[in-house]
Amino acid sequence: MRGVIGGFALCAVSLLTLAPQVAAQQRPFGTLREKAVLQQAWLESRLKTVLPAVMRRHGVDAWVIPMREYNHDPMFSSLVAPETFAARRRTIYVFFDKCAAGGRVDPGDGSCVERIALGGTSQGGLYDARRAMAAVDAGAEARQAELVGAEQWNALKSVLEERNPRKVAINVSRNFAFSDGLTAGERDGMSEALGPTWTSRFTSNDALALDFIATRLPEEAEFYAKLQELVWTLTQRMFSNEAITPGVTKTGDLVWWWRQQVNDLGLGTWFQPSISVQRRGVSAAQLGADPVIQRGDVLHCDVGITALGLNTDTQHNAYVLLEGETAPPAGLQRALRNANRLQDITMEELRPGRSGNAILAASLSRMRAEGLNGTLYSHPIGMHGHGAGALIGRWDAQEGTGPQGEPLVIPNMWYSIELQVTTPVPEWGNQPVRMAQEEDAIIGPDGRTRWALRRQSNLFLVR
Structure with a gap:
């Protein structure tokens, strides 16, 4: 018994010695x-x-x-x-x-x-x-x-x-x-x-x-880029073999993986994350509420982090490679590019002095003229996840959002560019695949719009 107690004591001392190092690694933005x-x-x-x-x-x-x-x-x-x-x-x-x-x-x-x-x-x-x-x-x-x-x-x-x-x-x-x-x-x-x-x-x-x-400071925008980098690091880790074993891992496992990672970093989130699957030849109803992730699946996440009173809102996509594959099917890559194109259009239309409803109408008009099938439902972000300012559509209100879309965009505010484009994928027998994306953007003091960090232009790969 004495030896066991001594072992416990030694272990406790070791843990106390390591605690400052471990804590420092788990505090990405300080104490x-x-x-x-x-x-x-x-x-x-x-x-x-x-x-x-x-x-x-x-x-x-x-x-x-x-x-x-x-x-x-x-x-x-x-x-x-x-x-x-x-x-x-x-x-x-x-x-x-x-x-x-x-x-x-x-x-x-x-x-x-x-x-x-x-x-x-x-x-x-x-x-x-x-x-x-x-x-x-x-x-x-x-x-x-x-x-x-x-x-x-x-x-x-x-x-x-x-x-x-x-x-x-x-x-x-x-x-x-x-x-x-x-x-x-x-x-x-x-x-x-x-x-x-x-x-x-x-x-x-x-x-x-x-x-x-809604108005944010340049200093906050500088910090926000670091927060976005953390989001990207976590989504890429989640959509990898670190968190996913095809045929074993369920979508619910990834939901709680995200929650636990964010909690362990001493940070929070303003909504329960979600993970969804699209599978060739299988409907959403057939997949069920918490499907096991299989090879050949398209994965989607909607996640957020809260830090220093600021919030992120991000949607990323991944593909689980089939045995022998080294890249996603070309049709899935094209589907993601189509969603990227709607991002480009929205960013070009998003500028100070315009209402959310005007930005929505102009963006959707250009989208349809290019033959894309999508919806736009972007929102301000910052001190609140669904932040103060004009809505640019809702998923169920593509004709405009009435008074909630009428305020004017101002310099130094941030938006979550949230949208989806659905594209038939030849390799899946022309089954429609929905590529939903969301990245946070910053309107600078000069009125120019830029990504807070970057946007996803390639599917993450699970091997």
Whole structure:
């Protein structure tokens, strides 16, 4: 028994010795603390540059965003530091453009817009946190009682009276969840407390919240390329003999392989991944819900990763080689090229100043003129997987998406170019094969669109 215990002790010491090395390998973007420092820098930059520009663009003097603990405005994650997990009882964020109110030009350094938090904290010194009690020691900011009930609304009224804004933006929308964060209860309480003088100045604008949430920084785009590289590494590993043994591995095994890999890296995902199979001479119904992967199958994945508050959305395709094969059938390669062509068309049509519905119509018109049979259902991405901004179709709405497709694309926003093209494959007896692809793209400050990393132009091969 002593020998066994000694062996366990030695093993434990070895594991402790190895732990830092193993942990370092499993943290592709650093420790939690290191990632938080980067996120805080992004938040500061966005509040100083993006926020003033969005308010100026939409002619808003003041923007009031109240919310309660666990009932957050969708803008919450775009407004707070990485150490803040929830609003503090009630928190009211107030933004006031003092330069616009005075008819002055914004110098672009963030000094024009006052950032006030009624309740909650200063988010690392980025807000003027106002409370009912004075701080009594260095740690009081995080512990002292928040303003509650009528006190908070009265504090808001005082802030507005001091500044006398002409327009007070509130987040109310019938078309976009991202722009509809003001709950009925908060609106009623605020309106009652402020009275008709201020409620008459309330204004809502769908694009205000959409544009702020959607706009990304060049620094974020630089990180996003690294995140995309990780996605590609994982999809290629998943669609290889590392994860797949033909005739044994099921699609459900790959779903949980992905989840486990992402979890082990200290990252997350915003949706359950999916793996699907297309097989010569076999329908989807015949394959069933969790088929065993066989040689000759076409594989498809839809996967995502969440890291540092940003999300990816990717669809890649693979082919399981038959015995003796060294490459996929030419018909399958052509099917992928056809999907690539619709990607090219969409990227050419995606540019600032155009609505999602206009981009959809133009892209599909060109697609049909080239004899392709596909559908387009792309969406913004960033702080949210299905992000703020105009939809470019849905799989079941190829004629347009109504109001949800009407916002205009803006510079510095990201899109998931999601689509599919179906092509008859001669080697499969002209059986239609659906090549669904999804890659994330970046619209730069110059309005030009590029892939965040690259797009798939060759099927991954499982040997």
